[in-house]
Amino acid sequence: MPRSTFHRILSPLLLWRLRHINDRVYLILMSVLVGLAAGLAAVLLKTSVHGAQQLLYSWVPEEKRVFALFLYPIIGVALTVLFTRYFLGGTLSRGIGPVIYNIARQNSIVPRSKMYSQLVTSFLTVTFGGSAGLEAPISVTGSALGSNLARILRVSRRERRLLVGCGAAAGVAAIFNSPIAGVLFAVEVVLSELSAPFFIPLLISSATATVVSKGLYEGQPFVLITNSWPVQAIPFYVMLGLGTALLSVYMLRVYFRADDFFERWPGTFRKVVLGGLALGLLVFLFPPLYGEGYNIVQALLAGKPEQLTDSSIFSVYRDENVWILLLVATASMLLKVFATCITVGAGGNGGMFGSSLFTGALGGFVFARLINLSGLYPISEVHFIVLGMAGTLAGVVHAPLTAIFLIAEITGGYALFVPLMLVTSSSYLISRYFEPYSVYTRKLVQKGVIVHADRDRGLFAQLDPLSMVQTDFMPIHPESTLGDLVTVFRHSTRSIFPVVDAEQQLVGLVTVDTIRDALFDDEHYNTIRVADLMAPPPAIIEPGDSLLDTLGSMDQHGAWALPVVNKGKYVGFILKSAILAGYRRQLLKESE
Known part of the structure; x- marks a missing residue:
């Protein structure tokens, strides 16, 4: 439809709205629309990625799967780069950082291309085993939907900023079925602001996306049923908080240095080939690094850690040698950030959100298994797996409230609230002391963009x-x-x-x-x-x-x-x- 025709149709509708619908009700309706759109986008991406991965796996016999794991990531990164070059003009801004920049410096105007480019490129990357998460692309897609819907329906600049946050919240809520965590993610990471007029539209958009996701996509990412936690384990919770803080600092520093390295590394073809080969080699040696890795987290929560060695050169040991299992878990934990950096640096698309959850889960498992092997005190490995996820996410993203409520919602572990607060708060405070900026904000600060600042600084x-x-x-x-x-x-x-x-x-x-x-x-x-x-x-x-x-x-x-x-x-x-x-x-x- 030509743009002039579209405007002729839209203008009478907007005039009717001004006469019959007040601004507050109109904003609520807009937040519902953004939630619906972001929820559908999240379901589309989740179902397509998981379905395509199963199809890729079914094509290869199990005895040859380990070699397929080497080739698939190279293909995925190459396809992403080709799509970026020929359909996006060679430009693909990745992660939440550019959205924060759009809010701070560009009047909350997110480019229209991000309504589809993030979905397509993350699908190509993660489906073929790119070691990154889908959370950031979905959140960016939701933000773009909110921004451009606001532009089309002629809302004010402040309300457009709010709808960008609604889209980000809806994206996270839909992918995890966690509406409260979606709202807190938008507040802590994207908007850096929470006021009464903001809270209701954010919650409505997030809840709408969750309803869409639950109605169209079966299953919860992770499941944990627990009723209590032992007081005697508090020292171990504190130790885990310290461990996840150090793990978070490690991940942030590796990510920042790798980002600088790939920016200085010339030649797109060279990045694709050498980066793809390096990623393929990592996945070949440690298959848990393939894709998001949530299947590994589910296996750990189900008490099946032996699946860490499936389709790998260590599969002959299965769970017979606990030290081999811990070696694979520790190596996968430490190498996940390298795999994610290579995936993104070589030209793929994905985020550190999911990688933080994966790394934290393995960290919690290794910590709990070592404590149990030592005989100091019997602790629940499942509890420490989810606590490790929360602590690492809080340290890497610098969003402790998001980490607490996300893990509580997606695992049903509200009984672990006190341990969650202990682990996430200590991890967040320690990691922020060593690394003041999160994985999303360091580049923005280098560009002179003030994030998480007071109102005057934000206006200037x-x-x-x-x-x-x-x-x-x-x-x-x-x-x-x-x-x-x-x-x-x-x-x-x-x-x-x-x-x-x-x-x-x-x-x-x-x-x-x-x-x-x-x-x-x-x-x-x-x-x-x-x-x-x-x-x-x-x-x-x-x-x-x-x-x-x-x-x-x-x-x-x-x-x-x-x-x-x-x-x-x-x-x-x-x-x-x-x-x-x-x-x-x-x-x-x-x-x-």
């Missing part, structure tokens, strides 16, 4: 500093005479004059206040040079400096304007009045 972060640079200040050469300066002054509306050399390097400033007496000294108009009158600027602003830091410099030096230079070359001036006016406009937009 949405302003473009370069658009406020004033270029109508008339520069003058240091060898010019006082007479030349007087001539420039007569034709200028400014009282500050930048002194620049022949290479446009800023060497000083001349202000009317500092040369007031010299202006009336006619006898020395041709003998006094500007270099004799200029003074160094009180501070210099560079393009990468934040507006909040710029205001701080102005207050510190009592200046109403400061020069902006780029690699030493003069660009213009930035005025305090322009910054405050921009802040006021942004505040009015937020209040609309």
Whole structure:
């Protein structure tokens, strides 16, 4: 349908809405629509990935499956890269970070292509064994649906931001059937804000997506039935919290360094081939790294850890040698982050959310099995598996409430609330001490985007500093005479004059206040040079400096304007009045 025709149909409907439906009811209806769309997208991705994986497995005899595990990830990454190049123009932003950037810097406008690109690329990657989770792609898809539905149905900027959060919440809720965790994920990770007007639409959208998921997709990701926990195990819970914190820091540092490495590594073809081979080798040696790995978590919760060695070169040992089993579990736990980094760095699509749950489950299992083997105190391995999942997720994503309620909802383990709080809080605090930024926010901070900050910082972060640079200040050469300066002054509306050399390097400033007496000294108009009158600027602003830091410099030096230079070359001036006016406009937009 042509866009003009679409708008002719839509405009009367929007006009009817303005007359008959108030804004609050309209926002509730919008949140329901976003929940429905995100829920359907989550069900589509889950069912297609799991069905396609079963089909791929059925094609290969069991005795040859270990070799198929080596080839499948290479194929998946290659297909993802080809789709990205020929259907997306070679650009595929991955993870939740770009959505947070869209909210902070682009008025909550998420590109339309993300409504389908994340689904297709994550399907190709994970179906063929890419070692990453589907949570981030689904959450991004939901955010894109919310943003673009808001644009089509003409809601305000603030409500569009809320609907982006509704989409993210609905995506997480639908994939895990966990509405509360979906809401908390949107609040802690995506929006960094929770107010009464926000909470109800988030909850409605999340609940709607959960209903859709439960109605169309059978089964819970994980099942745990428990009624109590032993008080005597509290020291072991604290130890597990410390262990998951260290594991989280390890995962974050590996992820950050791998991300930097792949960004510097040239050549898409080289990344696909070498990255795919490395990923295939890891999956060949340790099949639990294939795909999301949730089948392994289910096996651990069902008391069948021997499945860790299925279809691997260690399968001959089965569960006869507990140390071989623990070796495979520990290696899979430590290598999962490498597998995920290679999957994404080589060109695939997926997230660290699911990888954190997988790693935490193995960490909890290894910890509990070692304690039981030591004879110190008999503890429930199943309890520590889910507690390990919560602790690692809280440490990697920096979202402790999401981790608590997600594990409680998807495992039915509400009886473990106190242990969950102990493990997640200690893991979150310790990991954040060593790594202040989560897996989603480090790149944003490097770009100057302020995340999880107060309202003023958030508003200043949405302003473009370069658009406020004033270029109508008339520069003058240091060898010019006082007479030349007087001539420039007569034709200028400014009282500050930048002194620049022949290479446009800023060497000083001349202000009317500092040369007031010299202006009336006619006898020395041709003998006094500007270099004799200029003074160094009180501070210099560079393009990468934040507006909040710029205001701080102005207050510190009592200046109403400061020069902006780029690699030493003069660009213009930035005025305090322009910054405050921009802040006021942004505040009015937020209040609309």
